[in-house]
Amino acid sequence: MIDPTPIDRNPTASNVPEADADAGPATTGRHVVPGPDVGARDRALPAPIPIAPESFKSGFIGIVGRPNVGKSTLMNQLVGQKIAIATPVAQTTRNRLRGILTTETAQFIFVDTPGIHKPHHELGRVIVKNALATVEAVDVLLFVVDGSVPAGGGDRFIAQILQRADVPVVLGANKIDRRAEVDAEAIAASYTELRSDRDWPLVDFSALTGSGLDALLAQLDERLTPGPYYYPPDLVTDRPERFIIGELIREQILLHARQEIPHSVAIVVEAVETTPTIANILATIHVERQSQKGILIGKGGSMLKSIGSAAREQIQKLIVGKVYLELYVRVQPKWRQSRSQLADFGYAIEDA
Numbered sequence: 001m002i003d004p005t006p007i008d009r010n011p012t013a014s015n016v017p018e019a020d021a022d023a024g025p026a027t028t029g030r031h032v033v034p035g036p037d038v039g040a041r042d043r044a045l046p047a048p049i050p051i052a053p054e055s056f057k058s059g060f061i062g063i064v065g066r067p068n069v070g071k072s073t074l075m076n077q078l079v080g081q082k083i084a085i086a087t088p089v090a091q092t093t094r095n096r097l098r099g100i101l102t103t104e105t106a107q108f109i110f111v112d113t114p115g116i117h118k119p120h121h122e123l124g125r126v127i128v129k130n131a132l133a134t135v136e137a138v139d140v141l142l143f144v145v146d147g148s149v150p151a152g153g154g155d156r157f158i159a160q161i162l163q164r165a166d167v168p169v170v171l172g173a174n175k176i177d178r179r180a181e182v183d184a185e186a187i188a189a190s191y192t193e194l195r196s197d198r199d200w201p202l203v204d205f206s207a208l209t210g211s212g213l214d215a216l217l218a219q220l221d222e223r224l225t226p227g228p229y230y231y232p233p234d235l236v237t238d239r240p241e242r243f244i245i246g247e248l249i250r251e252q253i254l255l256h257a258r259q260e261i262p263h264s265v266a267i268v269v270e271a272v273e274t275t276p277t278i279a280n281i282l283a284t285i286h287v288e289r290q291s292q293k294g295i296l297i298g299k300g301g302s303m304l305k306s307i308g309s310a311a312r313e314q315i316q317k318l319i320v321g322k323v324y325l326e327l328y329v330r331v332q333p334k335w336r337q338s339r340s341q342l343a344d345f346g347y348a349i350e351d352a
């Protein structure tokens with residue numbers, strides 16, 4: 001289902017840099033994510049949000065689509081940095097994440113929604129109503145389908161919801177790098193059915209290779225209306241660095257031990273201590289059973305080492321200076337119960 005959280009369009013301290021409140025942003029070359037709330041006191045304050053010229057356009061673009069069609073990969077490509085994790089495991093995305101792309105003339109705020117999937121039971125009116133409320137909270141909808149195969153029942157289910165939305169919809173066919181010529185006709189026919197009588201423009205692209213993304217941005221840009229900078233121009237996400245780090249660790253757990261750890265894990269990034277040249281990161285992976293701890297640590301610590309070094313490599317792309325990552329695994333049988341409390345502290349706690 002769609003997360004019905006309303007969008008806060010107010011460019012105030014509540015949604016702009018969580019870093020604004022207490023710390024400067026962590027600079028990552030051209031891009032910036034809001035900084036951690038520890039060890040960052042010496043950083044420069046972020047630049048204020050500029051006043052946009054009259055011709056400037058901005059808006060919220062909801063990326064919707066079935067699980068695994070490539071929404072997170074697309075978001076990362078569009079903002080030019082990995083902020084959302086993407087794995088072959090369906091429903092990797094558990095939370096709402098915003099990716100921000102600011103050009104000379106426009107600011108695109110992408111809202112990555114967890115994949116909408118058809119409920120197994122009869123679809124209730126309330127569910128459709130909630131879904132509609134969410135899709136209408138954005139200015140433009142980008143409906144992503146897996147363009148390497150004809151659209152299916154799951155896509156048609158979403159299309160029916162979108163047909164009732166009042167905001168413009170752009171249909172994006174992703175993964176065209178995988179599309180075989182022979183399938184082109186069947187794929188085109190399936191899109192005609194998806195669009196019904198709606199005039200949704202269709203853009204073919206590959207989020208993986210980046211091909212077709214300029215055309216996609218042009219289509220989205222055409223549908224934006226004049227508006228302010230909602231975020232500072234150099235920010236790429238509204239989530240704090242600590243959250244992204246937790247997600248990057250979770251991604252490696254999913255990639256390394258998904259078969260063995262079918263249950264949830266919780267990642268708590270305990271500390272991010274940075275100097276201009278080094279970032280020391282301490283994170284705890286909470287599991288529910290002793291056996292899971294054994295699997296995650298592996299023989300002689302080999303599994304944890306692999307997860308740690310792969311995660312470190314990803315985190316390194318986000319942080320200036322050398323990254324040291326220390327991972328601990330802790331058995332906490334009832335971590336779910338404390339989830340809301342931990343979330344209050346701003347820790348990244350996600351289902352894996």
Ligand SMILES: Nc1nc2c(ncn2[C@@H]2O[C@H](COP(=O)(O)OP(=O)(O)OP(=O)(O)O)[C@@H](O)[C@H]2O)c(=O)[nH]1
Binds near residue numbers: 066074174
């Ligand atoms: N070949 C190819 N693979 C892609 C492309 N885009 C995404 N993928 C792959 O598709 C898989 C799913 O991508 P995600 O970005 O996690 O998909 P998602 O829609 O965010 O998935 P959920 O989190 O389940 O909603 C990953 O293995 C990606 O590498 C593409 O353009 N071409």
